[in-house]
Amino acid sequence: MSSEVYSYLYEQILLQGALDMYTESIYMKKNRPAYKVTVLCNEDDLDKITKLLLVETSTFGVRYHKLERTMLNRKFEKITTQYGDIQIKLGYLNDKLIKVTPEYEDCKIIANKEKIPLIKVFEEINYLIGEKFFKNC
Known part of the structure; x- marks a missing residue:
């Protein structure tokens, strides 16, 4: 996926209610370089953010799991x-x-x-x- 897309993606993800988003440079199967996109969101926003990732990025799937959060x-x-x-x-x-x-x-x-x-x-x-x-x- 072109790197220009990430700036746009950050804006769109936050507009959809995400609490935060970050990317990490990683290596996938066959030692292929890639970016891992991590989005932190409330459970109520999971469907719309998942849809956005599927539509706006080159991914064919989204993995997610529930995290606990302690806040001040x-x-x-x-x-x-x-x-x-x-x-x-x-x-x-x-x-x-x-x-x-x-x-x-x-x-x-x-x-x-x-x-x-x-x-x-x-x-x-x-x-x-x-x-x-x-x-x-």
Whole structure:
């Protein structure tokens, strides 16, 4: 399958409700190079994602299995920065805040608008997060 298809496939899979998708370079039978496509999705989305893989790729079959998933409890808030409000995701384990992460899309918009490196945006926002949520830890 042409490599150009993968970029399109990523977009389509995520639009169909997939939680994530990734590819791995592998070798198949007779030592033929190939890409393994892995899609993480909710069980309710399995049929439509399987159909999409069959229609949009060169595969003749899709293997799947059920996985268990443990997640942090999540909350979303806004934090005020010099660039404006940014959405952040807060992760809780047993009601204790253990992670705070800025939303990538908000940071990307700022980096493009301000014409500054994305990593600089993350560094500045992560500093504010540290001051607001973890200063006394």
